[in-house]
Amino acid sequence: MFGKKLDQSVESLNTVKNCYVTGFKFVNAGLAKDEAGTPDIALYSQGVTEFRRGVGVVVTGNGTNQEESRKMQEKMKKNIKFIEERMRELRTENVKKIKSQENAPTRPSVAKNMNINVNKNVNRNVTRNVNKNVSRNVNANINGKPDKLMFNKLKKGGIDNAMIERILDEVLESTSGLKFDDVIGHQQAKSTLKEMLVLPAMRPDLFTGIRAPPKGLLLYGPPGNGKTLLAKALAAEMPDAKFFNISASSLTSKWVGEGEKMVRALFTIAREMQPCIIFMDEVDSLLSSRSSNEGDAIKRLKTEFLVQFDGAGTNKEDKVTIVAATNLPHELDEAVLRRFPKRIMLPPPDDIARQQLVSHSLREVKHNLSEKDIARLGDLTVGYSGSDLTQLVKEAALAPIRELSMSQVTRIDSFRPITFADFTQAAKIIRPSTSNELLKQLDEWTNKYGAYS
Ligand SMILES: Nc1ncnc2c1ncn2[C@@H]1O[C@H](COP(=O)(O)OP(=O)(O)O)[C@@H](O)[C@H]1O
Ligand SMILES: [Mg+2]
Secondary structure, eight states, X not given: OHHHHHHHHHHXXXXXXXHHHHHHHHHHHHHHHHHTTOOOHHHHHHHHHHHHHHHHSOOOSOSHHHHHHHHHHHHHHHHHHHHHHHHHHHHHHHHHHHHHHHHOTTOHHHHHHHHHHHHHHHHHHHHIIIIIOOOSOTTOOSSSSOOHHHHHHHHHTTOOHHHHHHIIIIIEEOOOOOOGGGSOSOHHHHHHHIIIIIHHHHOTTTSOGGGSOOSEEEEEOSTTSSHHHHHHHHHXXXXXXXXXXXXXXXXXXXXXXXXXXXHHHXXXXXXXXXXXXXXXXXXXHHHBGGGGGSOHHHHHHHHHHHHHHHXXXXXXXXXXXXXXXXXXGGGBOHHHHHHOOEEEEOOOOOHHHHHHHHHHHHTTSOBOOOHHHHHHHHHHTTTOXXXXXXXXXXXXXXXXXXXXXXXXXXXXOOOOOBOHHXXXXXXXXXXXXXXXXXXXXXHHHHHHHOOBO
Protein backbone atom coordinates (compact mmCIF):
# COMPACT_ATOMS: atom_id res chain seq x y z
CA MET A 1 0.00 0.00 0.00
CA PHE A 2 2.69 2.45 1.10
CA GLY A 3 4.90 1.40 -1.77
CA LYS A 4 2.19 2.09 -4.32
CA LYS A 5 1.52 5.59 -2.95
CA LEU A 6 5.20 6.40 -3.01
CA ASP A 7 5.43 5.17 -6.57
CA GLN A 8 2.52 7.27 -7.61
CA SER A 9 3.94 10.40 -6.06
CA VAL A 10 7.31 9.78 -7.68
CA GLU A 11 5.66 9.15 -10.99
CA SER A 12 3.59 12.31 -10.91
CA LEU A 13 6.58 14.30 -9.69
CA ASN A 14 8.58 13.06 -12.65
CA THR A 15 5.86 13.96 -15.12
CA VAL A 16 5.36 17.39 -13.59
CA LYS A 17 9.09 18.01 -13.55
CA ASN A 18 9.41 16.92 -17.10
CA CYS A 19 6.72 19.36 -18.26
CA TYR A 20 8.22 22.06 -16.10
CA VAL A 21 11.71 21.69 -17.54
CA THR A 22 10.59 21.29 -21.14
CA GLY A 23 8.10 24.14 -20.79
CA PHE A 24 10.78 26.49 -19.55
CA LYS A 25 13.09 25.47 -22.35
CA PHE A 26 10.53 26.63 -24.87
CA VAL A 27 9.62 29.74 -22.92
CA ASN A 28 13.24 30.76 -22.45
CA ALA A 29 13.91 30.27 -26.12
CA GLY A 30 10.81 32.38 -26.81
CA LEU A 31 12.03 35.07 -24.45
CA ALA A 32 15.45 35.21 -26.05
CA LYS A 33 13.80 35.75 -29.42
CA ASP A 34 11.41 38.30 -28.00
CA GLU A 35 14.20 40.27 -26.42
CA ALA A 36 16.17 40.19 -29.62
CA GLY A 37 13.19 41.87 -31.26
CA THR A 38 12.24 38.82 -33.35
CA PRO A 39 9.45 37.30 -31.29
CA ASP A 40 8.29 33.79 -32.12
CA ILE A 41 4.84 33.11 -30.75
CA ALA A 42 5.08 29.39 -31.53
CA LEU A 43 7.82 28.93 -28.93
CA TYR A 44 5.68 30.53 -26.25
CA SER A 45 2.76 28.44 -27.35
CA GLN A 46 4.73 25.19 -27.04
CA GLY A 47 5.86 26.26 -23.58
CA VAL A 48 2.27 26.86 -22.55
CA THR A 49 1.24 23.44 -23.85
CA GLU A 50 3.91 21.79 -21.73
CA PHE A 51 2.92 23.80 -18.68
CA ARG A 52 -0.71 22.89 -19.16
CA ARG A 53 0.17 19.23 -19.24
CA GLY A 54 2.14 19.66 -16.04
CA VAL A 55 -0.67 21.51 -14.32
CA GLY A 56 -3.10 18.80 -15.43
CA VAL A 57 -1.25 16.03 -13.57
CA VAL A 58 -3.31 14.90 -10.60
CA VAL A 59 -1.27 14.97 -7.43
CA THR A 60 -2.82 13.13 -4.49
CA GLY A 61 -1.81 12.83 -0.87
CA ASN A 62 0.75 14.79 1.10
CA GLY A 63 4.47 14.43 1.28
CA THR A 64 7.64 16.03 0.04
CA ASN A 65 7.16 14.74 -3.49
CA GLN A 66 3.65 16.07 -3.65
CA GLU A 67 4.74 19.35 -2.18
CA GLU A 68 7.40 19.74 -4.80
CA SER A 69 4.97 18.81 -7.57
CA ARG A 70 2.40 21.31 -6.37
CA LYS A 71 4.98 24.09 -6.13
CA MET A 72 5.98 23.53 -9.71
CA GLN A 73 2.35 23.42 -10.77
CA GLU A 74 1.72 26.75 -9.10
CA LYS A 75 4.67 28.30 -10.87
CA MET A 76 3.52 26.92 -14.18
CA LYS A 77 0.01 28.25 -13.64
CA LYS A 78 1.28 31.75 -13.01
CA ASN A 79 3.52 31.62 -16.03
CA ILE A 80 0.78 30.38 -18.31
CA LYS A 81 -1.11 33.53 -17.51
CA PHE A 82 1.80 35.83 -18.18
CA ILE A 83 2.88 34.11 -21.34
CA GLU A 84 -0.60 34.00 -22.79
CA GLU A 85 -0.94 37.68 -22.13
CA ARG A 86 2.34 38.31 -23.89
CA MET A 87 1.20 36.23 -26.84
CA ARG A 88 -1.96 38.26 -27.09
CA GLU A 89 0.05 41.43 -26.87
CA LEU A 90 2.36 40.29 -29.64
CA ARG A 91 -0.60 39.53 -31.84
CA THR A 92 -2.15 42.97 -31.34
CA GLU A 93 1.28 44.55 -31.61
CA ASN A 94 1.64 42.96 -35.03
CA VAL A 95 -1.68 44.36 -36.13
CA LYS A 96 -0.82 47.79 -34.74
CA LYS A 97 2.57 47.78 -36.38
CA ILE A 98 1.01 47.11 -39.72
CA LYS A 99 -1.56 49.82 -39.12
CA SER A 100 0.97 52.39 -37.98
CA GLN A 101 3.15 51.67 -40.96
CA GLU A 102 0.17 52.31 -43.17
CA ASN A 103 -0.72 55.52 -41.42
CA ALA A 104 2.62 57.04 -40.69
CA PRO A 105 5.23 55.82 -43.08
CA THR A 106 7.38 58.87 -42.40
CA ARG A 107 7.78 58.26 -38.70
CA PRO A 108 9.63 54.99 -38.34
CA SER A 109 11.54 56.23 -35.30
CA VAL A 110 8.41 56.39 -33.19
CA ALA A 111 7.54 52.83 -34.05
CA LYS A 112 11.07 51.88 -33.19
CA ASN A 113 10.81 53.58 -29.84
CA MET A 114 7.65 51.73 -29.09
CA ASN A 115 9.36 48.49 -29.89
CA ILE A 116 12.19 49.23 -27.59
CA ASN A 117 9.82 49.97 -24.79
CA VAL A 118 7.83 46.85 -25.41
CA ASN A 119 10.91 44.72 -25.39
CA LYS A 120 12.29 46.35 -22.30
CA ASN A 121 9.10 45.67 -20.45
CA VAL A 122 8.96 42.09 -21.58
CA ASN A 123 12.44 41.56 -20.42
CA ARG A 124 11.82 43.03 -17.02
CA ASN A 125 8.48 41.43 -16.30
CA VAL A 126 8.69 38.08 -17.92
CA THR A 127 12.19 37.34 -16.78
CA ARG A 128 11.26 38.23 -13.27
CA ASN A 129 8.23 36.03 -13.32
CA VAL A 130 9.52 33.16 -15.34
CA ASN A 131 13.00 32.70 -13.99
CA LYS A 132 12.63 33.73 -10.42
CA ASN A 133 9.02 32.86 -10.22
CA VAL A 134 8.37 35.69 -7.87
CA SER A 135 5.42 37.67 -8.88
CA ARG A 136 5.21 40.66 -6.63
CA ASN A 137 1.71 41.30 -7.69
CA VAL A 138 -0.41 38.63 -9.24
CA ASN A 139 -2.18 41.25 -11.26
CA ALA A 140 1.02 42.57 -12.71
CA ASN A 141 1.23 41.52 -16.28
CA ILE A 142 3.44 41.67 -19.23
CA ASN A 143 2.25 44.56 -21.27
CA GLY A 144 0.07 46.39 -18.83
CA LYS A 145 -3.23 45.18 -20.22
CA PRO A 146 -5.53 43.51 -17.76
CA ASP A 147 -5.52 39.76 -17.78
CA LYS A 148 -8.56 37.53 -17.65
CA LEU A 149 -8.70 37.56 -13.87
CA MET A 150 -8.71 41.29 -13.85
CA PHE A 151 -11.30 41.42 -16.57
CA ASN A 152 -13.58 39.21 -14.49
CA LYS A 153 -13.02 41.29 -11.42
CA LEU A 154 -13.86 44.46 -13.29
CA LYS A 155 -16.95 42.85 -14.72
CA LYS A 156 -18.09 41.90 -11.25
CA GLY A 157 -17.71 45.56 -10.31
CA GLY A 158 -20.32 46.36 -12.94
CA ILE A 159 -17.96 47.41 -15.69
CA ASP A 160 -18.75 45.75 -18.95
CA ASN A 161 -16.31 44.47 -21.50
CA ALA A 162 -17.12 47.13 -24.05
CA MET A 163 -16.28 49.86 -21.56
CA ILE A 164 -13.02 48.20 -20.60
CA GLU A 165 -12.07 47.78 -24.24
CA ARG A 166 -12.92 51.38 -24.97
CA ILE A 167 -10.82 52.70 -22.16
CA LEU A 168 -7.91 50.54 -23.18
CA ASP A 169 -8.25 51.60 -26.82
CA GLU A 170 -9.10 55.24 -26.49
CA VAL A 171 -7.66 56.32 -23.20
CA LEU A 172 -4.63 54.19 -22.45
CA GLU A 173 -1.72 55.80 -24.28
CA SER A 174 1.26 54.09 -25.66
CA THR A 175 4.30 56.23 -25.27
CA SER A 176 4.53 59.12 -27.68
CA GLY A 177 8.29 59.06 -27.87
CA LEU A 178 8.40 62.62 -26.58
CA LYS A 179 11.00 63.35 -23.93
CA PHE A 180 11.34 66.13 -21.42
CA ASP A 181 14.01 67.62 -23.65
CA ASP A 182 11.44 68.15 -26.38
CA VAL A 183 9.61 70.52 -24.07
CA ILE A 184 11.49 73.81 -24.19
CA GLY A 185 11.96 75.74 -20.97
CA HIS A 186 9.87 74.89 -17.90
CA GLN A 187 12.98 73.67 -16.10
CA GLN A 188 11.44 74.06 -12.70
CA ALA A 189 8.30 72.18 -13.69
CA LYS A 190 10.38 69.35 -15.08
CA SER A 191 12.44 68.97 -11.94
CA THR A 192 9.33 69.13 -9.79
CA LEU A 193 7.75 66.37 -11.86
CA LYS A 194 10.92 64.33 -11.64
CA GLU A 195 11.08 64.69 -7.92
CA MET A 196 7.40 64.03 -7.43
CA LEU A 197 6.70 61.29 -9.91
CA VAL A 198 9.67 59.96 -11.84
CA LEU A 199 11.97 59.25 -8.89
CA PRO A 200 9.26 57.71 -6.68
CA ALA A 201 8.32 55.46 -9.57
CA MET A 202 11.92 54.34 -9.90
CA ARG A 203 12.44 53.79 -6.19
CA PRO A 204 9.02 53.28 -4.61
CA ASP A 205 10.67 51.84 -1.51
CA LEU A 206 12.24 55.22 -0.67
CA PHE A 207 9.15 57.32 -1.21
CA THR A 208 6.71 56.00 1.34
CA GLY A 209 4.83 57.51 4.26
CA ILE A 210 5.21 61.25 4.34
CA ARG A 211 7.52 61.01 1.36
CA ALA A 212 4.80 59.39 -0.72
CA PRO A 213 4.09 61.39 -3.87
CA PRO A 214 0.91 63.48 -3.79
CA LYS A 215 -2.19 62.08 -5.46
CA GLY A 216 -3.09 65.16 -7.41
CA LEU A 217 -1.04 67.57 -9.45
CA LEU A 218 -2.32 70.54 -11.39
CA LEU A 219 -0.57 72.02 -14.38
CA TYR A 220 -1.96 75.40 -15.29
CA GLY A 221 -1.15 78.40 -17.42
CA PRO A 222 -2.23 80.24 -20.54
CA PRO A 223 -3.10 78.04 -23.52
CA GLY A 224 -0.45 76.75 -25.86
CA ASN A 225 2.50 76.70 -23.51
CA GLY A 226 3.14 73.04 -23.19
CA LYS A 227 0.82 71.63 -20.53
CA THR A 228 -0.38 68.80 -22.73
CA LEU A 229 3.07 68.42 -24.22
CA LEU A 230 4.71 68.13 -20.81
CA ALA A 231 2.20 65.58 -19.59
CA LYS A 232 2.84 63.45 -22.66
CA ALA A 233 6.57 63.71 -22.18
CA LEU A 234 6.07 62.68 -18.58
CA ALA A 235 4.52 59.44 -19.77
CA ALA A 236 7.61 58.66 -21.80
CA GLU A 237 9.87 59.41 -18.84
CA MET A 238 8.05 56.77 -16.82
CA PRO A 239 7.90 53.71 -19.06
CA ASP A 240 6.76 51.42 -16.26
CA ALA A 241 3.70 53.47 -15.37
CA LYS A 242 0.54 53.20 -17.43
CA PHE A 243 -0.66 56.51 -18.75
CA PHE A 244 -4.35 57.20 -19.16
CA ASN A 245 -5.04 60.30 -21.16
CA ILE A 246 -8.53 61.65 -21.06
CA SER A 247 -9.74 65.08 -21.89
CA ALA A 248 -12.51 66.35 -19.71
CA SER A 249 -14.28 67.81 -22.68
CA SER A 250 -14.50 64.41 -24.33
CA LEU A 251 -16.20 63.14 -21.18
CA THR A 252 -18.84 65.80 -21.50
CA SER A 253 -19.20 65.68 -25.28
CA LYS A 254 -17.96 62.48 -26.89
CA TRP A 255 -19.24 60.19 -24.19
CA VAL A 256 -22.44 62.04 -23.55
CA GLY A 257 -24.54 60.20 -21.03
CA GLU A 258 -21.78 57.69 -20.43
CA GLY A 259 -19.32 60.06 -18.85
CA GLU A 260 -20.14 58.99 -15.34
CA LYS A 261 -19.73 55.32 -16.10
CA MET A 262 -16.59 56.13 -17.99
CA VAL A 263 -15.04 57.92 -15.01
CA ARG A 264 -15.88 55.02 -12.72
CA ALA A 265 -14.50 52.49 -15.16
CA LEU A 266 -11.39 54.53 -15.75
CA PHE A 267 -10.51 54.77 -12.09
CA THR A 268 -11.30 51.12 -11.45
CA ILE A 269 -9.12 49.97 -14.30
CA ALA A 270 -6.38 52.38 -13.25
CA ARG A 271 -6.36 50.96 -9.74
CA GLU A 272 -6.00 47.46 -11.15
CA MET A 273 -3.17 48.50 -13.40
CA GLN A 274 -1.11 50.67 -11.10
CA PRO A 275 1.38 52.25 -10.98
CA CYS A 276 -0.32 54.66 -13.29
CA ILE A 277 -1.00 58.26 -14.11
CA ILE A 278 -4.38 59.57 -15.11
CA PHE A 279 -3.99 62.72 -17.14
CA MET A 280 -7.11 64.85 -17.29
CA ASP A 281 -6.74 67.58 -19.83
CA GLU A 282 -8.90 70.72 -19.89
CA VAL A 283 -10.17 69.84 -16.48
CA ASP A 284 -11.93 73.17 -16.08
CA SER A 285 -14.65 72.09 -18.48
CA LEU A 286 -15.55 69.31 -16.07
CA LEU A 287 -14.79 70.67 -12.66
CA SER A 288 -15.32 74.40 -12.84
CA SER A 289 -17.49 75.92 -10.15
CA ARG A 290 -19.63 77.30 -12.96
CA SER A 291 -20.53 73.84 -14.14
CA SER A 292 -22.49 73.30 -10.96
CA ASN A 293 -25.09 75.61 -12.49
CA GLU A 294 -25.19 73.49 -15.58
CA GLY A 295 -27.16 70.35 -16.29
CA ASP A 296 -27.62 67.43 -13.98
CA ALA A 297 -25.46 65.19 -16.11
CA ILE A 298 -22.38 67.35 -15.63
CA LYS A 299 -23.09 67.73 -11.96
CA ARG A 300 -23.25 63.96 -11.57
CA LEU A 301 -20.10 63.58 -13.58
CA LYS A 302 -18.27 66.00 -11.36
CA THR A 303 -19.48 64.28 -8.20
CA GLU A 304 -18.46 60.91 -9.57
CA PHE A 305 -15.02 62.26 -10.37
CA LEU A 306 -14.54 63.58 -6.85
CA VAL A 307 -15.78 60.34 -5.32
CA GLN A 308 -13.47 58.29 -7.49
CA PHE A 309 -10.59 60.61 -6.82
CA ASP A 310 -10.97 60.12 -3.09
CA GLY A 311 -11.46 56.39 -3.60
CA ALA A 312 -8.16 56.24 -5.46
CA GLY A 313 -6.48 57.46 -2.33
CA THR A 314 -8.10 55.23 0.26
CA ASN A 315 -5.38 52.64 0.08
CA LYS A 316 -2.06 54.19 1.01
CA GLU A 317 -0.28 51.71 -1.19
CA ASP A 318 -2.23 52.79 -4.25
CA LYS A 319 0.00 54.31 -6.89
CA VAL A 320 -2.48 56.24 -8.94
CA THR A 321 -1.55 59.85 -9.60
CA ILE A 322 -3.94 62.27 -11.19
CA VAL A 323 -2.36 65.00 -13.26
CA ALA A 324 -4.78 67.66 -14.41
CA ALA A 325 -4.28 70.57 -16.78
CA THR A 326 -6.24 73.76 -17.19
CA ASN A 327 -6.02 77.22 -18.70
CA LEU A 328 -8.49 78.51 -16.14
CA PRO A 329 -7.51 77.45 -12.65
CA HIS A 330 -9.54 80.28 -11.14
CA GLU A 331 -12.65 78.49 -12.32
CA LEU A 332 -11.94 75.48 -10.13
CA ASP A 333 -13.70 75.47 -6.82
CA GLU A 334 -12.23 74.78 -3.40
CA ALA A 335 -13.35 71.16 -3.31
CA VAL A 336 -11.41 70.47 -6.46
CA LEU A 337 -8.35 72.50 -5.51
CA ARG A 338 -8.07 70.66 -2.23
CA ARG A 339 -7.47 67.49 -4.20
CA PHE A 340 -4.62 69.02 -6.17
CA PRO A 341 -2.25 70.21 -3.47
CA LYS A 342 0.62 70.55 -5.90
CA ARG A 343 0.11 73.24 -8.55
CA ILE A 344 2.57 74.19 -11.21
CA MET A 345 2.24 77.18 -13.49
CA LEU A 346 3.59 76.89 -17.01
CA PRO A 347 4.08 80.49 -18.07
CA PRO A 348 4.60 81.74 -21.62
CA PRO A 349 8.20 81.36 -22.77
CA ASP A 350 10.67 84.03 -21.71
CA ASP A 351 13.18 85.59 -24.08
CA ILE A 352 15.63 82.68 -23.92
CA ALA A 353 12.93 80.03 -24.21
CA ARG A 354 11.46 81.81 -27.23
CA GLN A 355 14.82 81.71 -28.97
CA GLN A 356 15.26 78.07 -28.08
CA LEU A 357 11.80 77.24 -29.37
CA VAL A 358 12.51 78.90 -32.71
CA SER A 359 15.88 77.15 -33.08
CA HIS A 360 14.31 73.85 -32.06
CA SER A 361 11.57 74.22 -34.68
CA LEU A 362 14.11 75.20 -37.32
CA ARG A 363 16.47 72.29 -36.68
CA GLU A 364 15.26 70.23 -39.61
CA VAL A 365 14.81 72.90 -42.26
CA LYS A 366 17.18 74.97 -44.35
CA HIS A 367 17.54 78.53 -43.07
CA ASN A 368 20.18 81.24 -42.97
CA LEU A 369 19.40 82.78 -39.60
CA SER A 370 22.44 83.68 -37.54
CA GLU A 371 22.50 83.50 -33.77
CA LYS A 372 22.04 87.24 -33.76
CA ASP A 373 18.91 86.89 -35.91
CA ILE A 374 17.52 84.31 -33.51
CA ALA A 375 18.17 86.69 -30.62
CA ARG A 376 16.35 89.45 -32.53
CA LEU A 377 13.47 87.06 -33.05
CA GLY A 378 13.33 86.64 -29.30
CA ASP A 379 12.66 90.38 -29.07
CA LEU A 380 10.22 90.37 -31.94
CA THR A 381 8.02 87.74 -30.33
CA VAL A 382 7.38 89.16 -26.87
CA GLY A 383 4.01 87.85 -25.68
CA TYR A 384 3.95 84.83 -28.02
CA SER A 385 3.00 81.51 -26.53
CA GLY A 386 4.85 78.30 -27.36
CA SER A 387 2.16 77.37 -29.79
CA ASP A 388 2.16 80.86 -31.40
CA LEU A 389 5.87 80.47 -31.98
CA THR A 390 5.43 77.06 -33.55
CA GLN A 391 2.83 78.59 -35.86
CA LEU A 392 5.13 81.49 -36.64
CA VAL A 393 7.92 79.17 -37.71
CA LYS A 394 5.50 77.19 -39.85
CA GLU A 395 4.27 80.35 -41.51
CA ALA A 396 7.80 81.59 -42.17
CA ALA A 397 8.77 78.18 -43.53
CA LEU A 398 6.05 78.43 -46.15
CA ALA A 399 7.35 81.71 -47.57
CA PRO A 400 9.95 80.17 -49.89
CA ILE A 401 7.22 77.98 -51.37
CA ARG A 402 4.59 80.70 -51.63
CA GLU A 403 6.68 82.82 -53.97
CA LEU A 404 6.85 80.02 -56.53
CA SER A 405 4.31 79.47 -59.24
CA MET A 406 2.24 76.33 -59.33
CA SER A 407 4.31 74.76 -62.07
CA GLN A 408 7.54 75.62 -60.29
CA VAL A 409 6.30 73.96 -57.12
CA THR A 410 5.62 70.74 -58.94
CA ARG A 411 9.01 70.70 -60.63
CA ILE A 412 11.36 72.02 -57.98
CA ASP A 413 12.77 69.82 -55.25
CA SER A 414 14.74 72.22 -53.12
CA PHE A 415 13.79 75.69 -51.93
CA ARG A 416 15.74 78.72 -50.90
CA PRO A 417 16.52 78.90 -47.18
CA ILE A 418 14.17 80.63 -44.76
CA THR A 419 15.33 84.15 -43.94
CA PHE A 420 14.84 86.65 -41.16
CA ALA A 421 12.60 88.68 -43.45
CA ASP A 422 10.28 85.67 -43.73
CA PHE A 423 9.87 85.85 -39.99
CA THR A 424 9.10 89.55 -39.84
CA GLN A 425 6.55 89.00 -42.57
CA ALA A 426 5.04 85.98 -40.77
CA ALA A 427 4.90 87.93 -37.52
CA LYS A 428 2.41 90.28 -39.18
CA ILE A 429 0.03 87.36 -39.65
CA ILE A 430 0.68 85.25 -36.57
CA ARG A 431 0.01 87.44 -33.55
CA PRO A 432 0.34 86.63 -29.87
CA SER A 433 -2.83 84.89 -28.77
CA THR A 434 -2.75 85.22 -25.01
CA SER A 435 -4.79 88.04 -23.59
CA ASN A 436 -3.24 90.30 -21.00
CA GLU A 437 -6.35 89.91 -18.97
CA LEU A 438 -5.89 86.16 -18.67
CA LEU A 439 -2.23 86.62 -17.76
CA LYS A 440 -3.19 89.06 -15.04
CA GLN A 441 -5.84 86.69 -13.73
CA LEU A 442 -3.34 83.83 -13.70
CA ASP A 443 -0.79 85.95 -11.87
CA GLU A 444 -3.30 86.84 -9.21
CA TRP A 445 -4.34 83.24 -8.85
CA THR A 446 -0.72 82.12 -8.62
CA ASN A 447 -0.01 84.57 -5.83
CA LYS A 448 -2.89 83.17 -3.90
CA TYR A 449 -2.84 79.45 -4.65
CA GLY A 450 -0.15 78.40 -7.05
CA ALA A 451 3.53 78.29 -7.73
CA TYR A 452 5.57 79.43 -10.68
CA SER A 453 7.44 76.65 -12.31
N1 LIG B 1 7.47 74.59 -24.11
C1 LIG B 1 7.25 74.13 -25.34
N2 LIG B 1 8.20 73.43 -25.98
C2 LIG B 1 8.00 72.98 -27.22
N3 LIG B 1 6.86 73.16 -27.91
C3 LIG B 1 5.87 73.84 -27.34
C4 LIG B 1 6.00 74.35 -26.01
N4 LIG B 1 4.86 74.97 -25.68
C5 LIG B 1 4.04 74.86 -26.74
N5 LIG B 1 4.64 74.18 -27.75
C6 LIG B 1 4.03 73.88 -29.05
O1 LIG B 1 2.68 74.27 -28.99
C7 LIG B 1 1.81 73.17 -29.14
C8 LIG B 1 0.63 73.29 -28.18
O2 LIG B 1 1.08 73.08 -26.86
P1 LIG B 1 0.18 72.34 -25.76
O3 LIG B 1 1.06 71.55 -24.90
O4 LIG B 1 -0.92 71.62 -26.42
O5 LIG B 1 -0.41 73.58 -24.97
P2 LIG B 1 -1.39 73.62 -23.74
O6 LIG B 1 -0.60 74.31 -22.67
O7 LIG B 1 -2.53 74.46 -24.17
O8 LIG B 1 -1.76 72.23 -23.40
C9 LIG B 1 2.65 71.97 -28.89
O9 LIG B 1 2.19 70.86 -29.59
C10 LIG B 1 4.02 72.41 -29.35
O10 LIG B 1 4.13 72.29 -30.75
MG1 LIG C 1 -3.61 71.40 -23.74
